[in-house]
Amino acid sequence: MRCSFLRPVAVIGAGFSGSLLAIHLARAGRDVLLIERNGEPGRGLAYGTEDPLHLLNVPAQGMSAFAEEPGHFLEWLMRQDQAALGPLCPAALPTAFAPRKLYGRYIQANLAATPGITRLAGEVSDVLPLAEGGYGIRMAEGGSPVEVSAVALCLGNPPPSQRHAPPWIFGNPWEAGALDGLSPEDDLLLVGTGLTMADLATTLLKARGHHGVIHAVSRRGWLPLPHATPMAAPIPAPELREGAGPRHIAQAMRGAAAQALARGLPWQAALDGFRPQIQRAWRGMSGPERARFLRHARTPWNLHRHRVAPEVGRLLGEAVAAGRLRVQAGRLDRWRPGPDGVEAVIRRPGGGEEELAVARIILCTGADTGPDWLATQPLCGLRDRGLLRGDGLGLGLDVDPDSLRALGADGRPVRGLYVVGPATRAALWEATAVPELRLQAQRVAAELATA
Ligand SMILES: Cc1cc2nc3c(=O)[nH]c(=O)nc-3n(C[C@H](O)[C@H](O)[C@H](O)COP(=O)(O)OP(=O)(O)OC[C@H]3O[C@@H](n4cnc5c(N)ncnc54)[C@H](O)[C@@H]3O)c2cc1C
Structure with missing residues (x-):
């Protein structure tokens, strides 16, 4: 049943994170206002490419948008005709790396099949706290602010740099x-x-x-x-000890990779085995340890993890x-x-x-999530009102790792203001790919469903 006595929840940004959050909220009976500036909800930066040669970097069987239905994307893919699949062979779909544009269509199909989501095309320029609680959403295009009960910032990755101008x-x-x-x-x-x-x-x-x-x-x-061919299932990793710092984690991973290779298995399978533990390990690190990890291990990590x-x-x-x-x-x-x-x-x-x-x-240097990003709207307005702050590591926004509520200038979680997506990296580290983001969306929806 729809809770129409509550004002809607505003989800700003309709890439993967915002779309999934909107779907979960609508399924839970909340009215949702899903706002996207690029006019094509559901695709976002990663799945908005039209180039069929831009492939997912995870096989189809690992890309379900719904954690509790692991075969969801694969089943959708199997229902597509050969014209849509292009060169993909139906028998090999589970392990195929599908074009990212197909994944965008999958998310769009899920959005279209979910009632209760109101779409608003345009750019959010400001988010204003209201005296009686909730927020007003101001659009760059003008008009009165739209009143909502809560806001989720699902803004994705900003581009590397806005400072350089074409043509050179x-x-x-x-x-x-x-x-x-x-x-x-x-x-x-x-x-x-x-x-x-x-x-x-x-x-x-x-x-x-x-x-x-x-x-x-x-x-x-x-x-x-590259991923290993053929792909191998993750090898269950030894438990990382409580409070393990970056050096211990690196040693454990190197050891597991060497053991895998000695057994004739790909190192990739050994590393994948650690993935379920990474968020916990990151959360256990102190601020200086995280900074040290970024200084020394970030590039090798990205190289081996994002294949x-x-x-x-x-x-x-x-x-x-x-x-x-x-x-x-x-x-x-x-x-x-x-x-x-x-x-x-x-x-x-x-x-x-x-x-x-x-x-x-x-x-091609990756997202610029540092101070320049915080100086853009709608982030700077929220920051200037003390409702948001950078994470101090230059990875994105400071959030409470459990609730994903934004932390204000005083370090306390802000009521009704959430962040979902890669901008939460400083709190969780593993917050980039579908398997983690689908859980974030589910978690925030569960909290907001009753708020
Ligand atoms: C090129 C690329 C390839 C990737 N491939 C994979 C993969 O194969 N598998 C995988 O698991 N992960 C992949 N990822 C990781 C990816 O980050 C996530 O899978 C996911 O797409 C992130 O979605 P998002 O919604 O958080 O961000 P985004 O997709 O960036 O979406 C954010 C949306 O917010 C909108 N927006 C921003 N500001 C405003 C505003 N002020 N008003 C209105 N709208 C706004 C933007 O227009 C955008 O559509 C890839 C990432 C990239 C960049």
Whole structure:
């Protein structure tokens, strides 16, 4: 039964996190206002790509949106016709890495099948606390604030940087024109060698037949690692001891990976076995330990934990071997416009520089969740009113790890203000992928269902 005497809950952002939260709330009988600025609820940044070569980095059998129905996505996938599945073979669907755009359609189909969700297209510019409790949602497009009883910020990942402007340097690799106007012969420079670089390189190499050199540079110059083929089930990991710091965790993981390899099993299966313990281990770390982990272990962690589909790994490896993708360790030190584009200077870790003449530079350095993000609306208004604060590690927003309520300037959970999604990383660390985010959505919905 719908609780229509309560004002609706506003869910701001309709990527995976916001959509799932809205679905759970509506199922629990709450009226929901789901607000999305990009006009296509359900897809968000990750599943909004139209490129069929951008694949999920988890096999279909692990991507159910609902923890209690592990086969949900797979069953949906099996009901799609071959035209939708493209080259995917129906018999191999459980272990297939499906195109991300199909996953976006799956979330959209679930939204469409859930009554009780009112959609509002537009950008939220401010969230105002009301004297009688609840919040007013102000839209950038204008009009009176919409009154709601509670708010969930499901804003996802901000782009890497808003400071750089095209045409020479693109701070946001996801913006529509990032690859426009490039000729297939152009050399270009991607800064960052992780999953975003992998997406861009895949589009360039496969979809656009690019044959200029794609330079990719990052501090360590590591290419994303692929999942094992064939995939192996996670190997149950030894219990991490209470209060285990980053050094102990790294040792335990290295030991488990070595044992797996000695038994002829992939190291990936050993690492996956630790995943259920990671949030607990992170929560047990002190502030300085977390900072130390970020300083020393963040890049190796991301490399081993966030892997690409085997076919993407193969494509990147072949491009490196053919000299079409040139990956090196270093950092972009400076650049200036040149006669045919940009002259970029790469500083190598051990000293020395290399100058590259490229058509453009695209930053693939990941989300910029630091102070710049907090200075954007609707976050800065909430922060200025003491209802929100950064987490101190530059990972996102400070939240209570149990309730996911935002922590205000005084460090106390704020009534009726929740955060769901990757912005909760500082509290939980594992807060990026579907298996964790679907639980966050469920948890917050359960709390809000009766609030
Ligand atoms: C490229 C990429 C690939 C990924 N692949 C996988 C994968 O294969 N498997 C996996 O498990 N995880 C994957 N992930 C992890 C991913 O973070 C999560 O799966 C999930 O998509 C995060 O969803 P979200 O809703 O929290 O954020 P987002 O998808 O970023 O959605 C946030 C939404 O909020 C909207 N928004 C922001 N501000 C406002 C505002 N002021 N007003 C209105 N709307 C607003 C945005 O427009 C956006 O649609 C991937 C991530 C990326 C970036």
